[in-house]
Amino acid sequence: MKTRSSNRRDFLKSGAGVGGALLVGADSGNAAPNPQSAQPDAAQPAPDDPTKVPGVPARPYGERSRFERILRTPSPQGTSSGTPLQDLTGIITPSSLHFERHHAGVPDIDPRRHRLLIHGMVDRPLILTMDELKRFPSVSRIYFMECSGNGYRRKGGRTVQEAHGLVSCAEWTGVALSLLLSEAGVQQGAGWIVAEGSDAAKMTRSIPLTKAMNDVLVAYGQNGEALRPEQGYPVRLFVPGWEGNICVKWLRRIKVVDQPYMTREETSKYTDLMPDGKARQFTFEMDPKSLITFPSGGQKLPGPGFYEISGLAWSGRGAIRRVEVSVDGGRIWQDARLQSPVLPIAFTRFRFGWKWDGAEVVLQSRCTDEHGDVQPVLEDLVRARGENWGYHFNPIQGWKVSADGSVQNALA
């Protein structure tokens, strides 16, 4: 019997030398230790024949294999870390790899002592313990979240993770904010809420009451278990489809007010200076965006042949309706297959079969959401917004595949 590599048409050519570029994690050459592993280091060999060695018994809380090395990439200041989207499968981001962004680090909060205050223009101010919050009816939804600064200022980035890693997708569980506000009794004349976190930055954002009464969650669950500390443990706001920073973490206070409060986070930050000297402010919704995650920057194709191009698309305005892929630098666009379920305000995985002939090529994806909004090219964004903006960076991303199979950021 011959092996697959030697007896078949050149469908697969990933020999020992280049296969590592395709193997997620284990062959990446990243020697960082696995901080989760209580098992021996990957330098220790596994048994030659695992069937001859009794395995380890069941454990109370699982860990990943000692051979897995995929990690988030903390920024030099430690204020954010990007998700390794190029190494992940499906649409769910595991909580341990969900991107982080915080303004004063991750606080240490005892859920038994945490309180949520709802006050301001309400008839019945409330102070809720976590127990009390969890008494309310709840809802779970699979939603993406993206930092409005994802891809900020077009600084390039070698990989998907470096260029666009501040976006992830998880199942979030919490209480509808509308229910809590109804319990408190919103007064005539109220038009906004101000949400405040209990981190050392006291992160604060203003949110229109129309959104607050629509689909906002006061969330305590993420992918089945409690929120992770870097995601706001024990409770955060989740504002579906809007800038990540508005989903105020470590939520301790919601004040019902009559106007936006013009906090630091909505004046000196999270605004974009336009060519006419005015600033875009309260750019709440995240725009339609898609990324090819394979093949993408930093990866290497082992040779000509068949590949499945795969990637992610999302829109803060609803469901993705269409993703097109170009394998010739943008001349011809063809529809990719959308993997079900296609959920509103969630990652949609797309796939596109491609036969690479070995010539240099630029691969791109372009998505359209249910409202007909189309992911733009960078030139159109620059024409509209000038050169001083950085938030809401959603242009079509190209990846250049060179003749040697290496893949580079074509937008950098």
Add this chain to the structure above:
Amino acid sequence: MKTRSSNRRDFLKSGAGVGGALLVGADSGNAAPNPQSAQPDAAQPAPDDPTKVPGVPARPYGERSRFERILRTPSPQGTSSGTPLQDLTGIITPSSLHFERHHAGVPDIDPRRHRLLIHGMVDRPLILTMDELKRFPSVSRIYFMECSGNGYRRKGGRTVQEAHGLVSCAEWTGVALSLLLSEAGVQQGAGWIVAEGSDAAKMTRSIPLTKAMNDVLVAYGQNGEALRPEQGYPVRLFVPGWEGNICVKWLRRIKVVDQPYMTREETSKYTDLMPDGKARQFTFEMDPKSLITFPSGGQKLPGPGFYEISGLAWSGRGAIRRVEVSVDGGRIWQDARLQSPVLPIAFTRFRFGWKWDGAEVVLQSRCTDEHGDVQPVLEDLVRARGENWGYHFNPIQGWKVSADGSVQNALA
């Protein structure tokens, strides 16, 4: 301003004394150490005012809060561990808490050295590396998996986890087995496959070729990242809707054959002796089942008032169409709300608003799948199968709420 607890109608009565029964994890009194945490133990107090203390920086691979204590419950022999469904939110089970079941422990496998052999009645036998497997087009699906012995022999169990914890739901990613078999070229006369694991039990099951060519995955991804070791790292079979044991883990071999191989795992195990002396064998599909996860055994309601009853339903035959709830011991059944998305062969979360008057009551749920199959009562199963069966235990589960708010297994 008054607090919620003191100024409102008796909607919420979870005072300091009893609130702990509702707080997931942190107040459970379970003093087991958090095996994931590199932070100080929960015995160390958190800061009185987190806004006055700089937080910790971003990390490469996240961990849960040091205050979280939810764990799987390994069996005394260490051969399985149950998911704490009563403490989880939504439909996704985090991989660290996904149930385990293995027959000779979890093997230690280096993915770079692992191979998958496809042989037998095929034209072109294949040996695939993990790199080669990942070159194929892939698919991701959210599917439940249930051990056919979940609830085995009706031994009771105090909590959902103890009684029914061997079921979980995750997003699985892999290559369609039909694609691999097509590459290998299945020969005339083949009717089954035999799948073999590389654990010390060489776990082996026969699967009809019709199922193998339908929706079976050769899976390497779980909830976005690589399979966990206890879930078959680096690769397992995933047979949607069928007994968990058929989803052979640590998959090393698929042999295409003409008949079932009557392996140990389908003769001495995973069969049920019927009253007439014959045995039910190859009972592949998992039957429709639902569980109320709140309120459920071991929990305690703080007092009369409003509660949202919540639970999970699933069927190996497709999508859940209906879940009914009875709050009077089975006399009246009312439709629960099904939370979207309702996906085939996946957990469906149901919810039902309930005002408890403080009297003793039995709560039950009953599901119906898209084929009209209805979850039975235990008496009907015993009438049909006698007293010696244990697999495929899916009767309606009741939870008795006593006047003091304590909840007990009404089926035990």
